[in-house]
Amino acid sequence: MGHVLFTKAVLAGASRKVPAAILAPLAVLPEFQHQGVGRALIEHGASLLAASGVQLLFVLGHPGYYTRCGFVPAFPFGLRAPYPIVPEEAWMVRPLVPDVLGTVTGVIACPESMAKPEYWRE
Numbered sequence: 001m002g003h004v005l006f007t008k009a010v011l012a013g014a015s016r017k018v019p020a021a022i023l024a025p026l027a028v029l030p031e032f033q034h035q036g037v038g039r040a041l042i043e044h045g046a047s048l049l050a051a052s053g054v055q056l057l058f059v060l061g062h063p064g065y066y067t068r069c070g071f072v073p074a075f076p077f078g079l080r081a082p083y084p085i086v087p088e089e090a091w092m093v094r095p096l097v098p099d100v101l102g103t104v105t106g107v108i109a110c111p112e113s114m115a116k117p118e119y120w121r122e
Contacts, residue, residue, distance in 0.1 A: 001028065001029055001032045001037050002026070002027060002028035002029065002032060002037045002038060002041050003025070003026070003027050003028075003041070004023065004025075004026045004027075004038075004041040004042060004045050005023075005024060005025060005026075006021045006022070006023055006045050006049060006057070007021060007022045007024065007110065007111060007114060008020075008021055008111070009021055009022045009058065009108050009109065009110050009111075010108070010109045011056065011079070011104060011106040011107070011108060011109075012106050012107050012108070012109040013105070013106035013107055014104040014105065014106035015104060015105075016104060018055050018056055018100065018104050018106075019052075019053050019054045019055050019056075020054060020055065020056040020057070020058060020108065021049055021054050021056075021057050021058070022057075022058045022059065022108065022110060022114065023042065023045070023057060023058065023059040023061075024059065024060065024114070026038055026041065026042065026059075026061075028041075038065075039068070039069055042069045043069070046070075046094065046096060049096055050096040050097065054096055055095065055096055055097045055100050056079070056093055056094070056095060056096065056100060057071075057093065057094040057095075057096055058074065058079070058081075058091070058092065058093050058094075058108055059071055059092050059093075059094070060081065060085060060090055060091055060092075060120060061090060061092065062090070063089045063090060063092065066092050067092070069094070070094045071092035071093060071094045072092060072093060072094070072101075073088065073089045073091070073092055073093075074091045074092055074093040075088045075091060077093065077101050077102055077105070078104075078105030078106070079091075079093050079104075079105065079106065079108070080106070080107045080108070081107070081108055081120060082107060082108055082109065082110060082115065082120065083117045083120040084120075085120060085121075086121075
């Protein structure tokens with residue numbers, strides 16, 4: 001029906017270590033879209049990540065969809081992507097613990113497999 005992948009990430013330049021992850025990709029077969037499958041995958045994954053100590057979950061995606069899943073634009077909080085994002089609103093973050101947003105700033109450093117500029121276009 002669907003698939004989601006979460007990848008460990010580091011918030012470089014932060015004043016303290018903040019465990020983070022990136023959600024990418026999320027895919028749902030067309031015949032199962034608009035039935036809550038994607039959201040269920042995100043919620044289950046976010047729950048497992050939070051239980052493992054991850055505090056921030058990032059995604060580059062459509063704001064109209066991901067804001068319904070608890071994500072907010074990351075740039076206003078000083079949380080930047082490794083490459084320029086257009087539109088900026090497409091770079092989003094979801095806090096997995098209370099009161100973490102606004103306490104740290106930095107740039108996401110991702111694994112080499114995700115570090116190509118062409119992967120960072122909405």
